[in-house]
Amino acid sequence: MGKEELVVDMYVDDLIITNTRAEDIDSFKHEMVAHFKMSNLGTLSYYLSIEVRQGKQSISLGQRAYAEKLLERSDMAECKPCATLMEERLKLSKHSTTAKVDVTRYRSIVGGLCYLMHTRPDITFTVGYVSWFMEDPREHHWSTVKRLLRYVKGMLDQAIIFPKSGNKGGL
Structure with a gap:
């Protein structure tokens, strides 16, 4: 029988431990507790603004709460949702003659949209x-950024879904 790999992800003082066998995870946790003061927060449900939903057939990653905060920060929380990312055949230019906007705010909101791309690959081109x-x-x-935010508003529950291994279903 081949050996299973135990994957440990660490960010500051948080660990995520994954493996196909629960016994291997428990064994690793017991070893760590013997050497370090640790607490077990149970099954992963939220990590770095990413919501993790673990079902019997799949695991989904989404950022609804993060997207809602981004909409609030941009004063777009009450906006009407939009079904498309951008206007058709939109051509933006660095030589635009329209009025300047707050550079700091623009960068902050676009940076927030960049982080949202982790679970929303559908917005990647427009954010870029x-x-x-x-x-x-x-x-x-x-x-154009506001239109993108209206699109995000209409798709708050969109997530990436990973079928669990061995799942032969049509996910």
Whole structure:
């Protein structure tokens, strides 16, 4: 029988331990407790603003709460949802003559959208596109960011779903 790998992810003082066999995880935890003061928080449900839902057939990763906070920070919490990411055939330019917008705010919101891409690959192209204008954002660029935020508002529960190994279902 081949050996199973135990994967340990560490961020500051948090550990995530994964393996296909619960006995291997328990054994590792007992070894760690013998050497370090630790507490067991149980099954992973939230990590670095990523919500983890573990079902019998799959594991999903989403960022609904993070997206809602981003919408609040951008004063878009009450906006109407939008079904598309951008206007069709949109062409933005670094030489736009529209009014300048707050550079710090623009960068902060676009940076937040970059973090949201971890569980939302559907927004990757548009976030990359609006990122090109971080140096000197204009009203036209900000309008595109706001449209993207309206799209996010309409898709708050979207998540990445990973079928559990051995699952032969149609996920």
